[in-house]
Amino acid sequence: QQQVKQSPQSLIVQKGGISIINCAYENTAFDYFPWYQQFPGKGPALLIAIRPDVSEKKEGRFTISFNKSAKQFSLHIMDSQPGDSATYFCAASRDSSASKIIFGSGTRLSIRP
Amino acid sequence: NAGVTQTPKFQVLKTGQSMTLQCAQDMNHNSMYWYRQDPGMGLRLIYYSASEGTTDKGEVPNGYNVSRLNKREFSLRLESAAPSQTSVYFCASRKRGQGNTGELFFGEGSRLTVL
DSSP states (O other), rough: OOSEEEEEEEEEEESOOOOOEEEOOOOTTTTBEEEEOOOOSSSOEEEEEEEETEEEEEEETTEEEEEETTEEEEEEEEOGGGGGOOOEEEBBBTTTSSSSSOOOOOOOEEEEE | OOOEEEEEEEEOOOTTEEEEEEESSSSSSSEEEEEEEETEEEEEEEEESSSSOOOEOOOOOOOEEEEEESSSEEEEEEESSSSGGGGEOOOOOOOOOOTTOOOOOOOOOEEEEEO
16 A cells, blocks of 8 residues: 655656656655655655645755645755756655654656756 | 665575675664665665664565664565565664654665576
């Protein structure tokens, strides 16, 4: 059972454009939603995370939007740059100290120069 | 700091062979994890250890065993490798308790091919 569904599987965006990746979750007990970024040959690294007490969190060009009623959250990358080309994973868990973190299937993002 | 170190980085096995993937972290983290990454499947949790002395099954534990040797080390063993276990394996660790941010710290992965 896939508890976190991520789309699209791949995405191509022109330099300077907005990249949008969407995730949906099923377990209403989830209350910690991180995004991880992975470059080829490397392990994933935390990019940004949100808890459902806020609807949006912004860090630089990266923004998470959260819709608790729809059980959906998304990552927006503004002014996308070639250096943003990577695989992005959304994830969810019950809280930030919970043992299990469930990941989405990943989105391969390519930014065209 | 080295962070999370995995060995080996690459391994080729024949069906039925056994092997152990090693993982060590130097961040004094309580929790450690093993994930596998397959195309289109994302990162799937195999086993985790919430604290030293405990281990629990994740989403895809069949065919694997783990050992939390001490606070630093968490190993993953394949007793009889199968082609379906061809994957990239990632070890990760996380701090628990006060000061915890929820962040998982990953190693660089171990690429395993089973022929």
